[in-house]
Amino acid sequence: MNMNFKCKLPIPAEVKSEYPVSEELGKVIAERNEKIAEVIRGDNDRLMLIIGPCSADNEDSVIDYICRLREVQEKVNDKILIVPRIYTNKPRTTGKGYKGMLHQPDPSQKPDMYKGIVAIRKMHLRAIQETGFTCADEMLYPENHRYLNDLLGYVAVGARSVENQQHRLTASGLNVPVGMKNPVSGSLHVLMNSIEAAQSGHTFLYRGWEVVTEGNPLAHAILRGYENHHSQSMPNYHYENLQLLDQFYEAKGFSNPACIIDTNHCNSGKRPFEQPRIVKEVLSSRRYDERIRKLVKGFMIESYIEDGNQKVDEHVYGKSITDPCLGWVKTEQMIMDIADRL
Numbered sequence: 001m002n003m004n005f006k007c008k009l010p011i012p013a014e015v016k017s018e019y020p021v022s023e024e025l026g027k028v029i030a031e032r033n034e035k036i037a038e039v040i041r042g043d044n045d046r047l048m049l050i051i052g053p054c055s056a057d058n059e060d061s062v063i064d065y066i067c068r069l070r071e072v073q074e075k076v077n078d079k080i081l082i083v084p085r086i087y088t089n090k091p092r093t094t095g096k097g098y099k100g101m102l103h104q105p106d107p108s109q110k111p112d113m114y115k116g117i118v119a120i121r122k123m124h125l126r127a128i129q130e131t132g133f134t135c136a137d138e139m140l141y142p143e144n145h146r147y148l149n150d151l152l153g154y155v156a157v158g159a160r161s162v163e164n165q166q167h168r169l170t171a172s173g174l175n176v177p178v179g180m181k182n183p184v185s186g187s188l189h190v191l192m193n194s195i196e197a198a199q200s201g202h203t204f205l206y207r208g209w210e211v212v213t214e215g216n217p218l219a220h221a222i223l224r225g226y227e228n229h230h231s232q233s234m235p236n237y238h239y240e241n242l243q244l245l246d247q248f249y250e251a252k253g254f255s256n257p258a259c260i261i262d263t264n265h266c267n268s269g270k271r272p273f274e275q276p277r278i279v280k281e282v283l284s285s286r287r288y289d290e291r292i293r294k295l296v297k298g299f300m301i302e303s304y305i306e307d308g309n310q311k312v313d314e315h316v317y318g319k320s321i322t323d324p325c326l327g328w329v330k331t332e333q334m335i336m337d338i339a340d341r342l
Contacts, residue, residue: 048298052085089140186226225266
């Protein structure tokens with residue numbers, strides 16, 4: 001085997017014991033996560049915004065951003081439920097480039113997975129302690145999920161991971177909502193298969209154990225656009241796309257049919273300033289069609305303190321070092337505009 005086994009990492013239980021969740025904080029997490037689940041189940045009519053940086057690269061700027069979201073949440077609390085993105089794993093198409101805080105807690109330094117595991121747990125803990133927000137993260141590596149499973153309010157499975165069996169089966173054992181993104185091809189058939197797998201029970205191998213799951217009824221769809229045969233970005237948030245997804249859901253008869261619209265990636269062609277316009281169009285579709293209003297539970301938006309993105313060595317505070325994001329001024333205005341339209 002052409003691998004160099006560098007060091008053995010602590011198991012999740014060991015890291016959790018070093019950075020534990022207090023009994024009081026556990027109650028905060030449970031209450032908060034029930035509110036998120038209520039939106040996916042349709043028991044709460046608030047619109048959910050899963051919003052934040054493309055990747056969480058710096059703890060202080062990420063927490064600064066989330067504290068700003070906390071202030072806005074108080075202004076729109078009757079209409080919108082905000083779930084901050086703290087994405088600590090960054091999928092890379094070619095495997096090159098910054099792979100997230102899990103790999104590099106300091107983006108300018110070499111990878112250190114142990115320091116990364118500690119850094120991401122501390123950051124998620126701090127977010128809850130300072131704002132009361134349980135946040136969203138991407139499950140890029142299913143075997144690493146248990147380092148954070150007691151802290152998260154929402155989990156996403158990416159477009160390149162959603163066809164992978166281990167991701168699907170692990171999603172079936174999670175007790176929070178899991179958004180399954182449509183694959184890069186855009187196939188709704190593949191997307192429905194991933195949701196069916198995640199909502200079903202399974203027996204499989206996980207972290208050296210034979211495990212049994214009962215299925216996750218809160219697994220649902222995320223539409224993020226797709227690439228055509230010429231590698232061009234194509235949207236799938238239009239009214240007709242949402243109608244088609246609703247028809248797929250009706251044919252399958254899944255529990256808790258739900259959809260989140262990812263306003264960046266192929267839906268915007270990675271043009272972050274298009275995100276407010278996309279939101280407005282989808283809100284119009286929700287107003288026009290009651291079935292779509294019930295299906296579309298919210299949006300996934302890439303946003304940070306500063307507009308755009310930068311190279312790792314530029315060191316602009318609160319500016320993305322991966323995909324370009326919507327800056328704070330535009331973000332706050334967009335959230336207030338959404339509330340006015342609901």
